Amino acid sequence: MELNFTKAFGTLLPSLLGGVGIVIYITLVGFAFALVAALLIAIGRLSKHKLLSRFLGIIIELIRGTPLLVQLFYIYYVVPTLINGVLAALGYEANVQLNASTCGIIGFAVNYGCYMSEVIRSAILAVDSGQREAGLALGFSEQKVLFHFILPPAMRNSIPVFGNYLVMLIKDTSLLAMISVQELLLRTKTYASQTFLTVEAYTILALVYLMLSLPLSQLGGIIERKLKRTQ
């Protein structure tokens, strides 16, 4: 077997570096939305409105019970069709299409939002109930107590887990190849089928993913240690 890494590096790497921008963009934006969604879902789950809490519980089960890839397909292929169907029924001729990257961001926001909401929820429940009572006794309302005294320690305690999810998310962007986002995997696949440098191409791809995820998990470890020290 002859390997030609020099050629693969020279031609695939520039193309992959172009994809890195997309990957980072989708990761950061998707993760930011996921965090917001997670926070809202967690608060909703813990609210006194039984209906809201039950509803969100079912959504979480739905999302956790189906593969992320299927959800991405659903958002990319099914949702636009449904929207167009509804619009047609209302008498509008429409051809709504969703941008693949946008679908990825939505998918990650929903999927990771659900998983991370459970992290936040248990972190909220783990905050000593004395904190709530101290806040109430000072004259804070239940709502203010949540924002001033419960969420700050809960979010802080969740940061290490959030870090793990961020690393998972950056790797999960490879799923977006399946809905035609020009991220790293799709670029590599195209390249490999054109040049037959399969071994080289996928090895380089793996290395690029490692270069993305290793610094992140290192950083996560550092932050975790720092948080422990100042606790």
Added chain:
Amino acid sequence: MLQIKNLSKCFEDLEVLRDVNVTVSQGEVVVIIGPSGSGKSTFLRCINLLETPTGGEILYLGDNILQLGKKVTDYRKQVGMVFQKFHLFPLMTTIENVMYAPMKLNKVPAKEAKEQALKLLEKVGLSHKADSYPSSLSGGQQQRVAIARALAMKPEILLFDEPTSALDPELVGDVLEVMKQLAGEGMTMIVVTHEMGFAKDVADRVIFMDGGYIVEEGPPDEIFTQPKNERTKAFLSRVL
């Protein structure tokens, strides 16, 4: 200023308080004693509505606080509470713990809140710990910060639920000293404690609770030297 009438509290079918009647006047120090499980904490927690009473009424300056609705927070600002386990906010420094509520709830400007907090810390003997985090303080110091935090809202009444029970014996004195000083300044206080010495010295009135009832109440020298009720006698002979 505080009138509690026929107060009762049940947890499910467990009756914890039965027909409790207490009147507290301005500047009075009321000490509540009684065996474990007699309902002392529950009684205190009903007063600032951390527990919702199941019967009776609580009148504060003539208003029934059980019908306050959303104004409950305004009422709670006037009734401070000090807990057995302090419950300081761990992510805030000592001084932030003290200045936080006035800033957020009463819109006191940061500078003013800080000055006031520093004065309060001085009062409890901890101004040198202003920038420390609670986790680096001893229990006795934490409890004194908790007292300063409660005072920062300028409450009319302070409730203490066994403020020294979680402390090592050698740290109890400092906390009691601060409480004595407050009593001397005319603060209205309701104190649940097992510190009989404090009750004798500082209380205007001692209430003995057992089984959810107020069994006996009176001035400390009366309760401690010539209790009338058998249960009071039995309890006191055990703790004195």
